[in-house]
Amino acid sequence: xxxKTEILKMIQKKESDLPTLPVIxxxxxSVASSEKTTTDDLAEVISYDQGxxxxxxxxxxxIYYAQKAKVDTIKRSITIIGFDEIIGIALGMGILSSFxxxxxxxxxxxxxxIHGIGxxxxxxxxxxxxxxxxxxxxxxxxxxxxxxKVIFSIYFKDEYRKVRQLAMENKKPLYCAENVLFKLDHAVxxxxxxxxxxxxxxxxxxxxxxxxPESAPIKFKHQALIINLADYLTQKAGIGHSGNMVPVxxxxxxxxxxxxxxVLPLVIDHLRKKEVEIKxxxxxxxxx
Numbered sequence: 001x002x003x004k005t006e007i008l009k010m011i012q013k014k015e016s017d018l019p020t021l022p023v024i025x026x027x028x029x030s031v032a033s034s035e036k037t038t039t040d041d042l043a044e045v046i047s048y049d050q051g052x053x054x055x056x057x058x059x060x061x062x063i064y065y066a067q068k069a070k071v072d073t074i075k076r077s078i079t080i081i082g083f084d085e086i087i088g089i090a091l092g093m094g095i096l097s098s099f100x101x102x103x104x105x106x107x108x109x110x111x112x113x114i115h116g117i118g119x120x121x122x123x124x125x126x127x128x129x130x131x132x133x134x135x136x137x138x139x140x141x142x143x144x145x146x147x148x149k150v151i152f153s154i155y156f157k158d159e160y161r162k163v164r165q166l167a168m169e170n171k172k173p174l175y176c177a178e179n180v181l182f183k184l185d186h187a188v189x190x191x192x193x194x195x196x197x198x199x200x201x202x203x204x205x206x207x208x209x210x211x212x213p214e215s216a217p218i219k220f221k222h223q224a225l226i227i228n229l230a231d232y233l234t235q236k237a238g239i240g241h242s243g244n245m246v247p248v249x250x251x252x253x254x255x256x257x258x259x260x261x262x263v264l265p266l267v268i269d270h271l272r273k274k275e276v277e278i279k280x281x282x283x284x285x286x287x288x
Contacts, residue, residue, distance in 0.1 A: 003159060004183040010155070011192050018151075021197055024049040025094035032087045033200045039083060043075040052090060056081070058284045059089065064277040088120070088140030088203075093285050095147065106161045107153040107243045114240030114282045116143045121278060122230035122271055130257045131222050141206035142227050146242060147193060148186030149174070156182075164243065173248045175211050187211050213253060222257060229253040233264065237271040239278060 010018060021029075027045045031037045047053055053074050060077035061070060071077055078086050096113065123142035127135040152160045159181070167177035175185040191208035206223035209216035210231060213224035232250045235242060242248075254261060 002183065003156060003181070007151075007182075007184065007189060008192075011196050018193075018196070021098055022049075022094050024052060025091060026198075028087055028090050028094070029198050029200075032084075032091075032203075033198070039075055039078050042078055042083065042086070043073075046074050046078075046086075046090065052093060055093065055284055055287065056086060056089070059281065062277070062280050062284060064274075064281045082136055082139070084136045085120075085124075085139045088143045089285060091140065091199075092116070092143055095144070095150075096286065106157055106164055107149055108241060109150070109153075110282070110286070111241035112146060112149060112243065113286065114278060115234055115242045116146060116240070117278050117281050118234035118237065118239035118271060119143070119145060119227065119230045121274060122233050122267060123226050125267065125270070126226045126230060126257065126259070127223075129263075130226070130259060134223055134226075137202055138206070138223050138226060141203045141210075141223060142230060144194075144203065145190065145207050145210050145227055145231065146186060147207070148189030149243060151189055151193065152178070152182075152186060168245050171246050173211075173244050173246060174242075175248075185211065211248065213256075214251070225253045225257050229257065229259075233267055234271065237268045237275075239271060239275055 024045070027048075028042075031042050031045055046056065056074060056077045057071060059065070060080045061067060065080055067080060071080055081089070092113075096109075120139045120143040123138045124135055127138045152163070163174060163177045163181050166172075166181060167174050170177070175187060178185040187208055187210055191204050194204045194207065202220070205217055205220035206227055209220070209224040210227040213221060213228045216224040228248070229250055231242070231248050232253075234240070235244060235247050254264070
């Protein structure tokens, strides 16, 4: 059975080998999908999980968010971190904790998560410069954009090593080799998983099209273009590691979002200066 068929079967089966997300994550997804949700609603849902509450409080007090006064309530944490960002961070923590068998992987999960935090950080900065209206919505898909690689690495360990080898030999990004050997890439797999887990379209589509943003639905094209560019810039800055030996292709992303090329070295330099904060973000969100 080819990998694509096996993956599609795994995702479509009601009782599959894929992990079931914690109940708290189901509740957060439900909250994220409603436009009527308030900060109080989200705070109430998160407060049912003491471990997550403690991590989010620590994060709000970390150097990443640089608060002068101590943050001591989850509601205040949501205000500091941002409504959509806190949803994304909670989802990311829940998803990572669901994958327990991480032995012998072909990808470094720590480096991949740090890369995701870097891409989310840059994406938000680029959105503020080019389309402030989406700045609060882009953090989540940017943070989770490589989730499909986690599935490939855990459930298809040996096959994914071959993908990495092919990408290295041909000096191509991973998604090119994935399409050759698996007939689908990690962006498509991320979207399929998110759909299974009832994520909202505002997260699914920017992830699905972050390597071919020109094909994204118009409503989500700017987000996909930004994540595509942020992915490239985070690799250039050396923050974490996405598994790619060569930079991803950005084609016309820079021009399409209306940025001058002269801005790029400044963005990369700014990201490198935030490396300590990003690593603290990683440590807090992955501590057991």
